[in-house]
Amino acid sequence: MRLNGLAVSGLALMGSWACMGTSVPASTLKEPSENTQQTQSPQRHSFAFTQNELQVLKHQAREITVKVMADDNWGSGILIRRQGQRYTVLTNQHVLWIGDRFSVQTSDGKQYTASRDTAAGFGKNDLGILQFTSESTQYPIATLGCSAKLKAGTPVYAAGFPLPLTEASTKGFKFTSGSISLIPPKAFEGGYQIGYSNDIEKGMSGGPVLNRKGELVAVNGMHQEPLWGDPYVFQDGSKPKSSLFKLLSHSSWAIPVETVLRTATLKAMQPSQCQSHIN
Known part of the structure; x- marks a missing residue:
């Protein structure tokens, strides 16, 4: 199956x-x-x-690692790209099975609403992408x-x-x-x-x-x-x-x-x- x-x-x-x-x-x-x-x-x-x-x-690891949350469930993710105020979070596909609505918590404790990037094209690899916007805070990336x-x-x-x-x-x-x-x-x-x-x-x-x-x-x-x-x-x-x-x-x-x-x-x-x- x-x-x-x-x-x-x-x-x-x-x-x-x-x-x-x-x-x-x-x-x-x-x-x-x-x-x-x-x-x-x-x-x-x-x-x-x-x-x-x-x-x-x-400290470097903590700066680039986020908690990926959906309801009472969570996994982890990595800040891998910043484009203006838009951030890309890399995680596992099986982490994204935990729910439909996601938020990410950054190293400063702030939480942001995140959306899935369904066009990432990882095939059968256990990888997935979330994106969020931070208008006031700039975060380090990996x-x-x-x-x-x-x-x-x-x-x-x-x-x-x-x-x-x-x-x-x-x-x-x-x-x-x-x-x-x-x-x-x-x-x-x-x-x-x-x-x-x-x-x-x-x-x-x-x-x-x-x-x-x-x-x-x-x-x-x-x-x-x-x-x-x-x-x-x-x-x-x-x-x-x-x-x-x-x-x-x-x-x-x-x-x-x-x-x-x-x-x-x-x-x-x-x-x-x-x-x-x-x-």
């Missing part, structure tokens, strides 16, 4: 999506070997950053990086707005450190191709994955340890080697920024160093 172009038995309804939440009440990439499974298991690292450097990176330069062990930093675990608990913005665990030679359904060790929670879908320079290299979308279904099906219908399943399931998953920029709407934004990697 398929819904909105995604396999319901795989990505579309699987419990591992970092997902929208409901508040409580590329040709150069190589498939990892079995040795990689043993040596590149996800770990938490500080990567020799000082506390001040991490705080600067966290600096785009190049995910084609990532490899296993590269430090990455992910951010978003996780859901509270209980009705009494509260959670705000979350910023996590980790590293690339693996990058398969082709994308899974939904466009997921970046495996990383960061602890991604429900509600963080659509948030940024940054490199050490603070550049956007991927979009959060799927957390570790799927509860049901099989998210590890490539877009051509094939599957990875069974020996990699443990590493796959112990990784969070994101969509490369190059996949985002393949759409005609955003292709002009591609960094010059990534042009040779974008079809």
